[in-house]
Amino acid sequence: MPITNRKLLPPTITADAAHPTWVLARTLRATPDFSDVLLDYCVTMTQPSGAAWPSNKVFVQKLRYLTCYILIGSYARWRRGEGDPPTLAALQRAAVASPRQIASFIKDLRHGNYIVAEQQESDRRHYHLRPTAALINEVARSPLAFLAASERLQPSSPPLHTAISASTERMCDWLGRSVDCYQDGDSLFAPFRTIVQLTERECGYPLMTAVLGTHYATPSGVAAGLPSLTYRALSERFQVSRQHIGNMLKEAEREGWFSVAPGGHLTEISEDLVAEFETWAAGQMAHYRLLAEMVCDCGGAAPGMMLG
Structure with a gap:
């Protein structure tokens, strides 16, 4: 053909x-x-x-993939000293899904060990989202x-x-x-x-x-x-x-x-x-x-x- x-x-x-x-x-x-x-x-x-968690349900749909993609971008930019910490609130403002969808999705990603919430060194009351190697490799x-x-x-x-x-x-x-x-x-x-x-x-x-x-x-x-x-x-x-x-x-x-x-x-x-x-x-x-x-x-x- x-x-x-x-x-x-x-x-x-x-x-x-x-x-x-x-x-x-x-x-x-x-x-x-x-x-x-x-x-x-x-x-x-x-x-x-090859991932143990059902990654097909997570990454092979546009809105969810873009959310992970944007999070990685925010984290990388912040680590280079060129942006704000990648918090949940910042991701909700930047991503294309609704804030409620983002919050639910991030909860699932944390459960699957694709994301870790870490305290910010500058202010221990606040947390940022860190993509793990598993998330990086899937995206x-x-x-x-x-x-x-x-x-x-x-x-x-x-x-x-x-x-x-x-x-x-x-x-x-x-x-x-x-x-x-x-x-x-x-x-x-x-x-x-x-x-x-x-x-x-x-x-x-x-x-x-x-x-x-x-x-x-x-x-x-x-x-x-x-x-x-x-x-x-x-x-x-x-x-x-x-x-x-x-x-x-x-x-x-x-x-x-x-x-x-x-x-x-x-x-x-x-x-x-x-x-x-x-x-x-x-x-x-x-x-x-x-x-x-x-x-x-x-x-x-x-x-x-x-x-x-």
Whole structure:
């Protein structure tokens, strides 16, 4: 099911075409192995996280993921001496969900040992929220996979993925600088409307990567590691009900994104969805690649950042 119509940038981000991120993104997307690299990315993003706590319920939905992402950014900025302590109240002001939703979600994250509340040294009556290594690693799954993908297309020496993933402190600083870019002006997420809509659903993004991975695997007949697109296989892989999988697949067919026939056969996929995903993915690869180069060049995070 090959698709050859590749517009390198959609009209929604034409104004940012000269930005270094999109200059690099165009180069990466034009690389002959781009589709093969995206297949490997999709396989990675459909794998179980390995976390003991049910992280699928926590991280693979847009509002919850963004809350964790913004918290990491606030913590990293504060540790660099460039912002206020990452308190619950500050997170409630910055995040996109309601204050009550944020408070409930943070309570769950603390229960799962993804966040620790620590007394502030300057005022022992107040507490700030510290993301643990477990939270950093979960939020970094997709960014690290995109960084690895970029290095397959343009190898670096020494490998950036190795340098970033070897240090939780450096990874926190890396993600934190990504949050700064996101909050300064979102050209990496908001313009991609279908991806945004899919990620609003519980496990919508992993489901999309399973479908796209199947699409990329079809020409070569290689699908190792990808789940079958049956209700049963998808619900077991992503730890949601078959009814929820069915509802998402029916919505995708109504919207004209893709169609999965009984037995898990991908019968149709929108050229626009493939083009949007490829542009978005190239932008993610370039974004995290450039930030990794910056963080590794400046030595990463300040000494003493403890994220155990």
